[in-house]
Amino acid sequence: MSTTTNGTNARKSATAPIAVYHEHPDWFRPLFAELERRGLPYERLDAAAHAFDPAETALPYGLVFNRASPSAYLRGHAQSTFYTLHWLRHVERLGVPVVNGSGVYALELSKATQLDLLTELGLPFPRSRVINAPSEAVRAARALRYPVLVKANVGGSGAGITRYDSEDALAAAVAAGDVSLGVDGTALVQEAAPLRGGHITRVETLGGKYLYAIDVYPAVGSFDLCPADACQTTSGVELVRGACAVDAPRTGLRVEGTTPPAEIVAQVERIAQRAGLDVGGIEYLVDDRDGQHYFYDVNALSNFVADAPNVVGFDPWVKLVDYLEARSRSFAPDAPRSTLAPSDAWLSAERGASSALGAPV
Numbered sequence: 283m284s285t286t287t288n289g290t291n292a293r294k295s296a297t298a299p300i301a302v303y304h305e306h307p308d309w310f311r312p313l314f315a316e317l318e319r320r321g322l323p324y325e326r327l328d329a330a331a332h333a334f335d336p337a338e339t340a341l342p343y344g345l346v347f348n349r350a351s352p353s354a355y356l357r358g359h360a361q362s363t364f365y366t367l368h369w370l371r372h373v374e375r376l377g378v379p380v381v382n383g384s385g386v387y388a389l390e391l392s393k394a395t396q397l398d399l400l401t402e403l404g405l406p407f408p409r410s411r412v413i414n415a416p417s418e419a420v421r422a423a424r425a426l427r428y429p430v431l432v433k434a435n436v437g438g439s440g441a442g443i444t445r446y447d448s449e450d451a452l453a454a455a456v457a458a459g460d461v462s463l464g465v466d467g468t469a470l471v472q473e474a475a476p477l478r479g480g481h482i483t484r485v486e487t488l489g490g491k492y493l494y495a496i497d498v499y500p501a502v503g504s505f506d507l508c509p510a511d512a513c514q515t516t517s518g519v520e521l522v523r524g525a526c527a528v529d530a531p532r533t534g535l536r537v538e539g540t541t542p543p544a545e546i547v548a549q550v551e552r553i554a555q556r557a558g559l560d561v562g563g564i565e566y567l568v569d570d571r572d573g574q575h576y577f578y579d580v581n582a583l584s585n586f587v588a589d590a591p592n593v594v595g596f597d598p599w600v601k602l603v604d605y606l607e608a609r610s611r612s613f614a615p616d617a618p619r620s621t622l623a624p625s626d627a628w629l630s631a632e633r634g635a636s637s638a639l640g641a642p643v
């Protein structure tokens with residue numbers, strides 16, 4: 283009998299589609315193209331208009347790939363931000379494998395919790411305070427060096443980040459009601475570092491391992507560093523932006539491939555593995571004042587750089603789909619369900635009900 287069962291599982295898992303849960307209309311076009319090229323069945327699920335039955339006991343997917351973005355509220359899709367967390371917990375309860383599940387997504391939703399993770403790993407990040415009222419900002423910044431950034435805890439694409447060069451400027455903004463804390467009423471006050479070389483570095487990981495890295499040169503005055511929006515290499519070569527709307531504005535963002543020092547790559551892999559990040563990018567900067575590196579952003583929704591073969595020499599979408607295929611195939615639909623939460627995610631593994639967002643797991 284067990285042979286028959288295994289055979290049934292193998293057949294089911296070979297045909298069960300990969301569900302790609304997302305709300306951004308353009309970012310995943312290269313993913314769908316690669317899935318189609320291989321003839322892999324997939325289904326797009328709209329994270330901005332979705333419903334589920336908490337009493338259901340099965341889902342018709344071989345894998346769920348979570349591509350919801352914390353910046354959804356910028357596109358009028360704020361409803362997906364916290365709903366996604368609830369749905370992912372439901373999917374995990376049903377035993378369907380999830381790429382970037384609820385624990386990782388909760389980490390992505392909290393820059394404050396990302397800094398806690400870095401603290402636990404003993405890794406450097408810009409000095410910061412976390413506040414839940416604008417009236418706390420000036421006092422919080424007194425423990426830091428100006429200039430400071432006030433960053434919404436739920437970030438994404440540079441949204442909700444403002445720089446203040448002095449206490450007077452910050453106090454005036456607070457008095458004018460101009461300091462807003464974002465969708466969860468929480469913000470970081472963080473030292474703004476002068477960027478050595480004028481760039482930050484974004485290191486992409488897949489399955490907890492280094493994939494590639496790019497230096498990203500922000501457009502002047504911009505905090506939006508979405509690499510899929512980049513339009514030029516540093517040598518001025520125009521990039522094909524396959525994940526952008528055709529009429530997307532040219533952002534002035536410039537990128538180039540790089541290889542970080544081995545020590546930093548090892549630290550990035552530790553972050554990714556501790557976080558249970560299946561695919562994602564970790565950003566760091568080198569502070570021009572002391573020459574040290576500081577991590578400041580852990581992204582589960584990693585958009586690969588535009589025109590990657592031109593920038594990093596290979597197509598990361600191919601490797602990503604290799605990974606999805608492997609995860610999907612290893613799914614046995616009739617395997618026993620053992621957990622309510624993913625066992626590999628930092629937020630749920632050891633912290634249980636005290637995890638991010640204060641919500642019971």
Ligand SMILES: Nc1ncnc2c1ncn2[C@@H]1O[C@H](COP(=O)(O)OP(=O)(O)O)[C@@H](O)[C@H]1O
Pocket residue numbers: 408431433437438439440441443472473474475476477482500504505506507565567578579
């Ligand atoms: N502490 C900092 N010092 C200097 N620049 C920063 C700092 N933190 C963020 N930035 C700049 O702002 C951009 C967006 O910040 P980040 O924390 O990554 O937010 P998001 O989640 O929106 O990507 C960074 O890529 C970097 O260019």
Ligand SMILES: [Mg+2]
Pocket residue numbers: 439440507565579
């Ligand atoms: Mg970032």
